[in-house]
Amino acid sequence: xxxxxxxxxxxxxxxxxxxxxxxxxxxxxxxxxxxxxxxxxxxxxxxxxxxxxxxxxxxxxxxxxxxxxxxxxxxxxxxxxxxxxxxxxxxxxxxxxxxxxxxxxxxxxxxxxxxxxxxxxxxxxxxxxxxxxxxxxxxxxxxxxxxxxxxxxxxxxxxxxxxxxxxxxxxxxxxxxxxxxxxxxxxxxxxxxxxxxxxxxxxxxxxxxxxxxxxxxxxxxxxxxxxxxxxxxxxxxxxxxxxxxxxxxxxxxxxxxxxxxxxxxxxxxxxxxxxxxxxxxxxxxxxxxxxxxxxxxxxxxxxxxxxxxxxxxxxxxxxxxxxxxxxxxxxxxxxxxxxxxxxxxxxxxxxxxxxxxxxxxxxxxxxxxxxxxxxxxxxxxxxxxxxxxxxxxxxxxxxxxxxxxxxxxxxxxxxxxxxxxxxxxxxxxxxxxxxxxxxxxxxxxxxxxxxxxxxxxxxxxxxxxxxxxxxxxxxxxxxxxxxxxxxxxxxxxxxxxxxxxxxxxxxxxxxxxxxxxxxxxxxxxxxxxxxxxxxxxxxxxxxxxxxxxxxxxxxxxxxxxxxxxxxxxxxxxxxxxxxxxxxxxxxxxxxxxxxxxxxxxxxxxxxxxxxxxxxxxxxxxxxxxxxxxxxxxxxxxxxxxxxxxxxxxxxxxxxxxxxxxxxxxxxxxxxxxxxxxxxxxxxx
Amino acid sequence: xxxxxxxxxxxxxxxxxxxxxxxxxxxxxxxxxxxxxxxxxxxxxxxxxxxxxxxxxxxxxxxxxxxxxxxxxxxxxxxxxxxxxxxxxxxxxxxx
Numbered sequence: 001x002x003x004x005x006x007x008x009x010x011x012x013x014x015x016x017x018x019x020x021x022x023x024x025x026x027x028x029x030x031x032x033x034x035x036x037x038x039x040x041x042x043x044x045x046x047x048x049x050x051x052x053x054x055x056x057x058x059x060x061x062x063x064x065x066x067x068x069x070x071x072x073x074x075x076x077x078x079x080x081x082x083x084x085x086x087x088x089x090x091x092x093x094x095x096x097x098x099x100x101x102x103x104x105x106x107x108x109x110x111x112x113x114x115x116x117x118x119x120x121x122x123x124x125x126x127x128x129x130x131x132x133x134x135x136x137x138x139x140x141x142x143x144x145x146x147x148x149x150x151x152x153x154x155x156x157x158x159x160x161x162x163x164x165x166x167x168x169x170x171x172x173x174x175x176x177x178x179x180x181x182x183x184x185x186x187x188x189x190x191x192x193x194x195x196x197x198x199x200x201x202x203x204x205x206x207x208x209x210x211x212x213x214x215x216x217x218x219x220x221x222x223x224x225x226x227x228x229x230x231x232x233x234x235x236x237x238x239x240x241x242x243x244x245x246x247x248x249x250x251x252x253x254x255x256x257x258x259x260x261x262x263x264x265x266x267x268x269x270x271x272x273x274x275x276x277x278x279x280x281x282x283x284x285x286x287x288x289x290x291x292x293x294x295x296x297x298x299x300x301x302x303x304x305x306x307x308x309x310x311x312x313x314x315x316x317x318x319x320x321x322x323x324x325x326x327x328x329x330x331x332x333x334x335x336x337x338x339x340x341x342x343x344x345x346x347x348x349x350x351x352x353x354x355x356x357x358x359x360x361x362x363x364x365x366x367x368x369x370x371x372x373x374x375x376x377x378x379x380x381x382x383x384x385x386x387x388x389x390x391x392x393x394x395x396x397x398x399x400x401x402x403x404x405x406x407x408x409x410x411x412x413x414x415x416x417x418x419x420x421x422x423x424x425x426x427x428x429x430x431x432x433x434x435x436x437x438x439x440x441x442x443x444x445x446x447x448x449x450x451x452x453x454x455x456x457x458x459x460x461x462x463x464x465x466x467x468x469x470x471x472x473x474x475x476x477x478x479x480x481x482x483x484x485x486x487x488x489x490x491x492x493x494x495x496x497x498x499x500x501x502x503x504x505x506x507x508x509x510x511x512x513x514x515x516x517x518x519x520x521x522x523x524x525x526x527x528x529x530x531x532x533x534x535x536x537x538x539x540x541x542x543x544x545x546x547x548x549x550x551x552x553x554x555x556x557x558x559x560x561x562x563x564x565x566x567x568x569x570x571x572x573x574x575x576x577x578x579x580x581x582x583x584x585x586x587x588x589x590x591x592x593x594x595x596x597x598x599x600x601x602x603x604x605x606x607x608x609x610x611x612x613x614x615x616x617x618x619x620x621x622x623x624x625x626x627x628x629x630x631x632x633x634x635x636x637x638x639x640x641x642x643x644x645x646x647x648x649x650x651x652x653x654x655x656x657x658x659x660x661x662x663x664x665x666x667x668x669x670x671x672x673x674x675x676x677x678x679x680x681x682x683x684x
Numbered sequence: 685x686x687x688x689x690x691x692x693x694x695x696x697x698x699x700x701x702x703x704x705x706x707x708x709x710x711x712x713x714x715x716x717x718x719x720x721x722x723x724x725x726x727x728x729x730x731x732x733x734x735x736x737x738x739x740x741x742x743x744x745x746x747x748x749x750x751x752x753x754x755x756x757x758x759x760x761x762x763x764x765x766x767x768x769x770x771x772x773x774x775x776x777x778x779x780x
Binding site for chain 1: 687688691692694695698699700701704706739742743746747751752754761763765766767768769770771772774776778
């Protein structure tokens with residue numbers, strides 16, 4: 001029955017309350033109601049309207065009874081809350097949900113019905129049995145009903161076994177997902193910081209030369225290893241010692257000393273800059289005026305060498321190094337008998353004119369020196385006190401390596417000339433010296449000693465003279481210079497203070513081969529011609545320079561008067577006819593017999609003060625320069641002008657050949673022949 | 685040791701020489717006769733130049749090596765002599 005709006009007296013007003021059917025019959029005034037009641041029961045209607053009034057019914061007046069009360073029926077659930085508020089995470093506020101569920105469930109019952117085609121139903125049917133006679137439809141209906149009951153898995157009798165289908169393995173039970181969240185432990189960070197390792201920047205390049213260097217080092221090591229393995233079988237006894245020696249010792253020397261080489265180079269560079277014009281002159285300057293002056297030449301002064309401590313000492317000897325053509329050795333001493341003091345030995349190089357390379361200080365004056373032709377570091381020196389010394393520049397000793405003493409047979413007078421000779425049979429070094437005491441002595445360097453051997457004594461007369469007490473005395477002349485023949489080993493010349501030149505042989509110790517009365521005063525220098533085997537030159541304090549042929553000893557081939565005492569004379573190494581002489585008036589005279597047989601091509605004063613005596617002169621073996629020493633301790637280098645150094649023109653194909661000896665000899669022979677013929681005639 | 689010191693003193697007192705610097709293989713000056721700032725400048729720059737020059741020479745022929753380097757400018761001349769571990773720089777005024 002549809003609820004209708006009724007005007008009823010409600011005991012209490014409830015919101016949206018449905019009008020409840022009263023159990024008792026209400027007071028009906030509407031006709032409609034009367035008819036309804038009439039349907040229900042006739043018995044009660046017959047009696048007429050007899051109103052049954054419950055006891056607890058309210059007594060209301062008629063006016064109150066007519067009052068109309070409105071009741072609204074809604075479909076809202078009165079028990080559902082109306083103002084549910086939920087937290088909205090998006091807006092982070094509490095928000096009222098607009099619609100709330102209004103369903104009120106009065107009764108719920110879980111049913112047991114299964115769909116006939118569901119898996120569970122099929123399983124149950126399969127369990128119940130197979131091939132029953134009842135119809136499928138009826139069976140399925142019955143099965144449905146009973147299947148609903150038999151949810152627990154009761155056996156169905158009437159169920160046909162469904163055709164066996166593939167049954168996928170599945171959980172028999174309901175699969176339900178279940179998850180749980182564990183509590184996440186809070187994270188904690190922990191760190192330690194260590195000290196950073198020390199860093200260094202490294203950069204390198206891989207160039208061609210670095211690779212080359214690395215390979216080279218490797219090669220060196222390999223070679224050393226090979227040497228070691230080779231040495232081990234041969235030196236078995238000295239294994240330990242040699243191995244220790246082979247270990248490379250890294251010299252932990254002071255920092256600054258490592259710069260030695262560089263410092264030397266820089267010093268030379270600085271000097272080159274300072275003396276730049278001189279260096280240029282040395283290399284390139286050629287006196288152009290020589291073309292106009294046929295028979296004259298000039299000497300161009302180049303560097304001047306001097307050393308502080310040697311300024312008071314005269315230059316007593318000069319020698320060029322036979323191997324390193326820019327080096328020369330200067331000996332300092334004193335010619336003055338009264339002023340005898342110390343001496344010096346200085347090694348200079350043209351590359352560094354301001355300071356000598358090596359400096360040796362000696363106790364007595366150096367009178368002469370010679371550099372060994374093969375071992376250029378060995379220099380033999382003759383002293384004023386008569387001793388002979390050998391210096392070794394490779395060793396860093398301040399003094400001579402060998403020195404002759406009074407015991408070992410040193411001279412009793414100053415040594416005027418020393419010369420190296422060829423090694424003797426035992427390969428010991430050999431040198432000769434001549435001195436005023438009249439002896440020519442040969443010294444042999446044996447291990448640590450100088451062993452002497454008298455070669456010859458310079459006797460004055462053949463007959464011994466009588467001394468004061470009747471004893472026979474052999475007067476000895478004073479040797480002042482000597483020279484060995486270039487080709488004939490045993491032949492040598494000795495010049496004496498008496499003015500004689502003796503031709504001697506190493507083999508004959510008592511007799512001279514020949515004696516020439518050369519000069520009126522002491523013979524200062526005697527030298528063989530470097531090319532011609534027969535010719536030698538001598539100079540003396542008697543103002544003359546004489547050229548001799550040793551086959552014709554009675555007369556000089558050439559005689560030159562130089563107006564002053566001649567200190568030294570030297571042949572040029574590039575020509576057989578060129579020689580130079582220095583005099584006490586400070587002049588240098590250069591002769592070329594090829595050009596002018598009677599006069600010097602050049603007479604030049606090379607020192608500032610005219611009173612300076614020039615003491616020595618030497619030609620450089622390679623370059624066209626000469627070195628002149630004077631008594632003040634200066635060494636001046638001079639360049640020969642082109643006229644002074646004429647060499648015979650070489651044929652085109654022979655440019656590279658050195659000085660042709662034969663041509664030189666022939667040249668000199670030609671000159672001599674002009675001079676000689678009259679001599680021969682005289683002899684005859 | 686004193687020989688080298690003597691040589692360096694001689695160079696310093698030579699005519700026209702303005703200064704001398706010894707630099708080690710890393711470009712740090714060891715010995716100098718000039719003031720600090722100039723020294724440091726010279727040492728750094730010339731060291732690099734020398735390395736480059738040496739590299740050039742050796743690249744062309746690895747058996748070759750740089751002997752010395754001259755740098756002539758309007759005012760003076762810088763001469764550098766390289767060694768295995770050291771570098772010697774001398775500044776000279778050649779026209780003096």
